[in-house]
Amino acid sequence: DAKTTQPNSMESNEEEPVHLPCNHSTISGTDYIHWYRQLPSQGPEYVIHGLTSNVNNRMASLAIAEDRKSSTLILHRATLRDAAVYYCILRDASNFGNEKLTFGTGTRLTIIP
C-alpha cells in the first residue's frame, strides 16, 4: 500500500487558517486521498477526499499538488473544536468496492486560544 507521511504535531492560533501537509510520493494513479480527523475520546470522522483536483466542502479544503505526490488540508478558520488528530489516507480504488482505509499516525493539531 502507498504510504503517507505527516508531521507528528502542529499548533495554530484560534481563528487563523491551518495548513496540514501530507506527503505521498509513491501514490498511484488510482489512489484517492482521504482525510479523517479524530477528536479526543471520539471515533474518527470523515473530513474530505479527492483524486486530482482541489476540493472544497463545509469543513475544509483539500489542495492536491499537480504531481499528486503531496496534498494539504486547509482549515480556513480554526476553532478550538478543530483540535484533533488528522489522518491523511490513501485508498486504492483500482479494485472496485475496495473499502480498506489504512490509518497512519496522523498529525495532532493543537489550537491556541
Add this chain to the structure above:
Amino acid sequence: DAGVIQSPRHEVTEMGQEVTLRCKPISGHNSLFWYRQTMMRGLELLIYFNNNVPIDDSGMPEDRFSAKMPNASFSTLKIQPSEPRDSAVYFCASRGDVYSYEQYFGPGTRLTVT
C-alpha cells in the same frame, strides 16, 4: 439519525473470559467495519462486511477473534478467550454504498482485560 451505535461503551473483564462487542450500523448502510485502536499500533482495520458478507478479515489478529453480521442491522465482535494484550478501544463504522466514500464511526468500546 442516531449514528452508529456500539455497546457496551466500557468493558472490564478478566483474562480468559469471553467478550462480545456489539454494533448497530446506520440504517440503510451496506458496509460495516471493525477497527481496533491502541497506543502502540494506532488504528487498525480488523474486518469488514459488505451486505452482511465478510470481505476481508486479514486484520483479525488470531483465532481468538471472530466477527459476525447476522443481518443488516447488527454485528458482533467476539474475543474468546480474552488476554490483557486485547485491551484497546474497538470502533465500529458503517458506509452507505460503494459509491459513497465516507465511513461513519461509532463512539467505540473501551475494553480492559486484567
